[in-house]
Amino acid sequence: MRRKPGIAALLTDFGLKDHYAGVVKGVILSVCPDARIVDLSHDVESQDVAAAYFLLENSYRFFPGGTLFVVVVDPGVGTERAVVGVETADFTFLAPDNGVLGFLDREERIRRIVRVTNGKYFLQPVSNTFHGRDVFAPVAGHLLRGVDLGKMGERTDSLTRLTVPAAREEPGAILGSVVSIDKFGNLITNIPSEKLPPGRGVRVEVGQGVIRGISRTYSGRKPDELLACVGSGGAVEIAVNRGSAARRLGVRVGQPVRVTLRPR
Amino acid sequence: MRRKPGIAALLTDFGLKDHYAGVVKGVILSVCPDARIVDLSHDVESQDVAAAYFLLENSYRFFPGGTLFVVVVDPGVGTERAVVGVETADFTFLAPDNGVLGFLDREERIRRIVRVTNGKYFLQPVSNTFHGRDVFAPVAGHLLRGVDLGKMGERTDSLTRLTVPAAREEPGAILGSVVSIDKFGNLITNIPSEKLPPGRGVRVEVGQGVIRGISRTYSGRKPDELLACVGSGGAVEIAVNRGSAARRLGVRVGQPVRVTLRPR
Amino acid sequence: MRRKPGIAALLTDFGLKDHYAGVVKGVILSVCPDARIVDLSHDVESQDVAAAYFLLENSYRFFPGGTLFVVVVDPGVGTERAVVGVETADFTFLAPDNGVLGFLDREERIRRIVRVTNGKYFLQPVSNTFHGRDVFAPVAGHLLRGVDLGKMGERTDSLTRLTVPAAREEPGAILGSVVSIDKFGNLITNIPSEKLPPGRGVRVEVGQGVIRGISRTYSGRKPDELLACVGSGGAVEIAVNRGSAARRLGVRVGQPVRVTLRPR
Numbered sequence: 001m002r003r004k005p006g007i008a009a010l011l012t013d014f015g016l017k018d019h020y021a022g023v024v025k026g027v028i029l030s031v032c033p034d035a036r037i038v039d040l041s042h043d044v045e046s047q048d049v050a051a052a053y054f055l056l057e058n059s060y061r062f063f064p065g066g067t068l069f070v071v072v073v074d075p076g077v078g079t080e081r082a083v084v085g086v087e088t089a090d091f092t093f094l095a096p097d098n099g100v101l102g103f104l105d106r107e108e109r110i111r112r113i114v115r116v117t118n119g120k121y122f123l124q125p126v127s128n129t130f131h132g133r134d135v136f137a138p139v140a141g142h143l144l145r146g147v148d149l150g151k152m153g154e155r156t157d158s159l160t161r162l163t164v165p166a167a168r169e170e171p172g173a174i175l176g177s178v179v180s181i182d183k184f185g186n187l188i189t190n191i192p193s194e195k196l197p198p199g200r201g202v203r204v205e206v207g208q209g210v211i212r213g214i215s216r217t218y219s220g221r222k223p224d225e226l227l228a229c230v231g232s233g234g235a236v237e238i239a240v241n242r243g244s245a246a247r248r249l250g251v252r253v254g255q256p257v258r259v260t261l262r263p264r
Numbered sequence: 265m266r267r268k269p270g271i272a273a274l275l276t277d278f279g280l281k282d283h284y285a286g287v288v289k290g291v292i293l294s295v296c297p298d299a300r301i302v303d304l305s306h307d308v309e310s311q312d313v314a315a316a317y318f319l320l321e322n323s324y325r326f327f328p329g330g331t332l333f334v335v336v337v338d339p340g341v342g343t344e345r346a347v348v349g350v351e352t353a354d355f356t357f358l359a360p361d362n363g364v365l366g367f368l369d370r371e372e373r374i375r376r377i378v379r380v381t382n383g384k385y386f387l388q389p390v391s392n393t394f395h396g397r398d399v400f401a402p403v404a405g406h407l408l409r410g411v412d413l414g415k416m417g418e419r420t421d422s423l424t425r426l427t428v429p430a431a432r433e434e435p436g437a438i439l440g441s442v443v444s445i446d447k448f449g450n451l452i453t454n455i456p457s458e459k460l461p462p463g464r465g466v467r468v469e470v471g472q473g474v475i476r477g478i479s480r481t482y483s484g485r486k487p488d489e490l491l492a493c494v495g496s497g498g499a500v501e502i503a504v505n506r507g508s509a510a511r512r513l514g515v516r517v518g519q520p521v522r523v524t525l526r527p528r
Numbered sequence: 529m530r531r532k533p534g535i536a537a538l539l540t541d542f543g544l545k546d547h548y549a550g551v552v553k554g555v556i557l558s559v560c561p562d563a564r565i566v567d568l569s570h571d572v573e574s575q576d577v578a579a580a581y582f583l584l585e586n587s588y589r590f591f592p593g594g595t596l597f598v599v600v601v602d603p604g605v606g607t608e609r610a611v612v613g614v615e616t617a618d619f620t621f622l623a624p625d626n627g628v629l630g631f632l633d634r635e636e637r638i639r640r641i642v643r644v645t646n647g648k649y650f651l652q653p654v655s656n657t658f659h660g661r662d663v664f665a666p667v668a669g670h671l672l673r674g675v676d677l678g679k680m681g682e683r684t685d686s687l688t689r690l691t692v693p694a695a696r697e698e699p700g701a702i703l704g705s706v707v708s709i710d711k712f713g714n715l716i717t718n719i720p721s722e723k724l725p726p727g728r729g730v731r732v733e734v735g736q737g738v739i740r741g742i743s744r745t746y747s748g749r750k751p752d753e754l755l756a757c758v759g760s761g762g763a764v765e766i767a768v769n770r771g772s773a774a775r776r777l778g779v780r781v782g783q784p785v786r787v788t789l790r791p792r
Contacts, residue, residue, distance in 0.1 A: 007293060009286065009290070011286075013711075013712075014711065015571075015710075015711030016280070016544070016567075016569055016570070016571045017569060017571035017572070017573075017710075017711055018569065018583065018708075018710045018711055019568065019569065019583045019584075019586050019587040020710075020711075021567075021569075022537065022539075022566065022567065022568035022569055022587055023586075023587050023590045025566050025567075026537070026566070026587065026590040026591035026592070026595070027590050029535060029566070029591065029592050030590065030591065030592045033592055037566075038286065038289050038290070038293070038301070039280075039285075039286065040283065040286035041280055041281060041282065041283065041285075041286055042280070043279075043280045043281035044281070045281075046711065046712050046713075046772075047712075047770055055282065055283045056283075058283050058287075059283040059286055059287050059290065062287045062290040062291050062294065062397065063290035063293065063294065064290070064293050064294045064297055067290070075746075075747070075770055076747055077745065077746060077747075078744060078745030078746065078747065079745055079747045127758075127759075127760045128744050128745045128757070128758070129745065129746060129757060129758070129759055129760045129765070130759075130760030133590065133760060134760075180282075182279075182281075182282045182284075183277075183278065183279030183281055183282055183284075183310065184310050184311075185310075216342060216392050217341060217342030217343055217392045217393065218339075218341060218342065218393060219339070219340055219341075219342065219343050229392070229393060230391075230392070230393070231391075231393055231394075232391045232393045232394030232397060232398075237393070242311055242339055244310075271557060273550065273554070275550075280544070302550065302553050302554070302557070302565075303544075303549075303550065304547065304550035305544055305545060305546065305547065305549075305550055306544070307543075307544045307545035308545070309545075319546065319547045320547075322547050322551075323547040323550055323551050323554065326551045326554040326555050326558065326661065327554035327557065327558065328554070328557050328558045328561055331554070444546075446543075446545075446546045446548070447541075447542065447543030447545055447546055447548075447574065448574050448575075449574075480606060480656050481605065481606030481607055481656045481657065482603075482605060482606065482657060483603070483604055483605075483606065483607045493656070493657060494655075494656070494657070495655075495657050495658075496655045496657045496658030496661060496662075501657070506575055506603055508574075
C-alpha cells in the first residue's frame with residue numbers, strides 16, 4: 001500500500017495579492033492531486049534570503065516527519081544559481097542554492113544533496129522569471145508522489161552558506177544584534193539565552209533603550225514598558241508589554257544589542 | 265470505525281509574515297496528521313481581544329458541526345491567565361480565558377468548560393512566550409485525534425466575560441457605536457436591524473456623516489455616496505458605494521452612531 | 529464509486545483580516561465536508577474586477593482539471609447583476625457576471641453558462657451584503673458534492689465582457705500599457721512578447737524610464753538597474769534588479785508603455 005503523500009510546506013516571498021502563490025499550489029496539485037499544502041509564509045520581504053533562513057530555521061522541526069519544505073525566495077531566478085533538494089533524517093528541503101538552507105549543515109545530519117536539473121520533472125517550457133511555477137512546484141509534486149530525489153539531478157556535496165551574524169562575547173558582556181522583527185514589533189536577537197549566566201543581573205542596551213533584568217513573559221513589566229525576555233526560539237528578545245518595541249525604539253534588523261553582565 | 269478528524273479553524277493575531285501561524289499548523293499536524301486546518305484569520309490586530317471576539321461571534325455558526333476553533337489572541341501569554349476548552353452542542357473552542365469566548369454564554373448552551381492544565385498534552389518544555397506552539401497547538405491536535413476534553417484539565421464553571429458595548433434606546437433614537445471596520449472601510453455598528461421599525465424613515469449620524477434612510481445594498485446610492493444598510497451580521501452598517509466609509513469619515517472603532525427614528 | 533470532490537480555488541477581495549474569507553470556507557465545508565479549498569488570493573484590491581480578471585486569466589490553467597474557481601469580487605452584490613456558473617472542458621467557474629470571466633470566451637471552449645438562481649442551493653435567508661456566504665459558498669459546496677450545474681438555474685448564452693486594454697501596433701512601435709503591478713513592483717504590460725521581432729533591438733519607454741534591450745532574467749542588469757524582460761505570462765515586463773520598478777518610476781496601472789523597434 002502506498003503511504004499517503006506527505007505535506008508540502010511553502011515558504012516564499014510571493015505575497016498573497018498576486019497569483020504566484022496560488023499558481024504554485026495549482027501546479028503541485030496538478031502533479032500530486034492528494035498533496036496537502038501548508039503555508040509557512042508567503043510574506044517574506046521580497047528577496048530577503050536572510051529573513052527566509054531565519055523563519056525556516058525556527059520552524060521546520062515543528063512539522064511532521066516527512067514534510068517537504070519548498071522555499072522560493074529566489075533573487076537569482078533564471079540565472080545559473082542551482083536549485084537543490086536536501087534530505088535529512090526527517091525532512092526534505094527544496095530551495096534555490098542561495099544560502100537559505102545554510103543552517104542545515106550545522107543543525108542536521110544531511111543525507112543527500114541533489115542539484116535539481118532534470119527537465120523531465122519541470123513544467124515546459126521553463127520561463128526565466130517564475131521557477132516557483134515551472135521548477136519548484138512540479139518537482140515538489142513529483143517528490144510528494146514518491147519519486148526519488150535522486151532522479152531529479154546529480155548528487156553534490158556543496159551547499160551555499162549564508163553568513164549570518166553571530167553574537168560574540170567579551171569580558172562581562174555579550175555583543176549581538178537584532179536578526180528579526182516580528183509582527184508584534186518584538187526584536188529578536190542572536191543572543192542565545194544560555195549565554196546569560198543564571199543568578200546574575202544583566203543590562204540590555206539596544207538603540208536608545210536600556211533594560212535591566214530579564215522578564216519571564218511579555219507581561220513582565222507594566223503595559224507600555226520596554227522589557228527583555230527569552231523568546232520562543234531561545235534567544236534574547238526585546239519587547240514592549242502590549243506595544244511594539246520596534247516602533248518605540250525605531251530600530252531595524254541589524255541594530256547592535258549589548259548585554260552587560262552585572263558583577264556578582 | 266474512527267470518525268475522520270474534524271476541522272481546526274484558527275484565529276490568531278500572529279500575522280502571516282512570521283513563522284508563528286505556520287508553526288502552529290506544523291505542531292497540530294505532528295500530533296494529528298489527518299487534521300484539516302482552516303484559517304479563519306491570522307490578521308487580528310495585535311492583542312485586540314475585542315476584535316477577535318467580534319470576528320469569532322460572526323463566524324463560528326457557519327462552520328460544520330464538530331469544528332474546533334483555536335483562538336490565540338493572548339496578551340497574557342505566560343502569565344496566570346487560564347487556557348480554556350469550551351464545548352457546546354456543535355462546537356469546541358480552545359482559547360485563553362480573556363473574554364474572547366464571552367459571547368458563548370449568551371448564544372449557546374455550554375456543555376462543559378475545562379481549564380486546560382494537563383502538561384502531558386503540551387509541547388515540553390513550555391515557553392513563556394509562544395503558547396500557540398506549546399499549548400494550544402498540541403492540545404488542539406489531541407482533541408482532533410479524539411482525546412476527550414475532560415482529560416486536558418479540571419472542569420470549571422466560570423468563563424471570563426468581555427464587556428462589549430451594546431446599543432441603547434431612548435425615545436425616538438438608538439445610540440450605538442462602531443464595533444468593527446472591515447477591509448472595505450464599512451463601519452459595522454452594534455445596532456441590530458430589528459430595532460429599526462419597519463416603514464419609518466431613519467436618520468443615521470456618525471462623525472460628520474448624516475444619512476437619510478436605509479439602503480437595501482451597498483449599491484443603494486450613487487457611487488461615492490455615503491449610505492446605511494443592514495450588514496451580513498444583522499446590524500446597521502455605514503458604507504460608501506464603491507468606496508470606503510472609514511476613509512470618508514475618518515472614524516475609528518468606538519465612534520458613536522446615532523439613529524434617529526423619524527416621526528410617523 | 530463517487531469520485532473524490534475536486535478543489536475549490538477561491539479568488540476574492542475579502543482580505544484576510546475580517547471573517548469573510550473564513551466564513552466562505554466554513555459554508556463550503558458545511559455543505560461538502562470533503563471539499564479541498566485552495567486560496568488563489570483574497571487580496572484583490574477592493575472591487576477591482578479588472579485585477580481579478582488578470583489574476584484568474586494567468587492562473588486557472590495551472591490547476592488540476594475539475595477545479596472549481598469561485599470568484600467573489602462583486603461590487604454589485606445584492607443588485608440585479610447575475611451570478612453565473614460557466615463550464616469549460618476542464619474547469620468550472622462561479623462568479624458574478626460582471627466581466628471577471630470575460631477571458632473565457634476568447635481562451636476556452638465554453639460548454640454551458642448557467643444563470644445561478646435556484647434558491648434551494650442558497651443559504652436562506654439570503655442577505656443583500658454577503659453573497660459570498662449566502663450564494664457563492666453553498667452553491668460551490670453543492671457543485672463539489674456533484675450536483676449538476678444545470679440544477680442551479682437556467683442556461684444562458686451571454687457572458688458579460690470586460691473591456692481590457694489591448695496593445696496596438698504602429699509602424700516601428702508597439703503601444704501598450706501597464707495592466708498589473710505585482711508585489712515585487714514589477715510592471716506587467718499587455719504587450720505580448722511574440723510581438724517583439726527576434727534579432728532586433730528594442731527601446732522600452734514607461735514614464736520617465738527608458739530601457740534598451742530585453743533582458744533574459746530579472747538579474748539581467750546590475751542590481752538597482754531598470755530592465756525589461758519577458759514575464760511568466762508571456763508579456764513584456766519592466767523590473768528593477770533586486771528592487772521595485774513601480775517605486776522607481778512612480779507609475780500605476782494604466783500607465784502607457786511604448787516599445788520602439790530599432791531599425792534593422
